[in-house]
Amino acid sequence: MEQFTLVIVAFILLGLTWTRFKHNNRDTSEHCVHTRVTRHQQQSPASVDASPTVVVDQQKALYQMVKFSIRIRRKIRKMRELKQAKLRELETHPTTNTLQCHDASL
Secondary structure (H helix, E strand, O other), X not given: OHHHHHHHHHHHHHHHHHHHHHHHOOOOOOEXXXXXXXXXXXXXXXXXXXXXXEEOOHXXXXXXXXXXXXXXXXXXXXXXXXXXXXXHHHHHOHHHHHHHHHHHHO
C-alpha cells in the first residue's frame, strides 16, 4: 500500500511540474524574451537592443510560403515531364540504340 501511495504522489508531482513548465513556456505576449521574436509589424523605437530581433510579418511569411510551394511544384512537374519525354523517346526508338551497338561490334 505504501508503494502505491508513493507512485501516486510521484505522478501527481510529475503532472504539476509538467503543467507549470508548459504554462511558463507559453508565449502569450507581444515580445518573446527567450527567442527574441517580435510578433507585430512595427517595432517601437524604445526597444533598440545590441542584438537584432526577428520580426515576423505573417502576411509576408504566407506569401513567401505560397510562392515557394508554387515554384517547387513547377520544378517537380517539369522534371516529371522531362523524364516522361525521355521514356517516350526510348520507347519509340529502341532499335536505334541496339543498331549502334551491333554496328560498333562489326
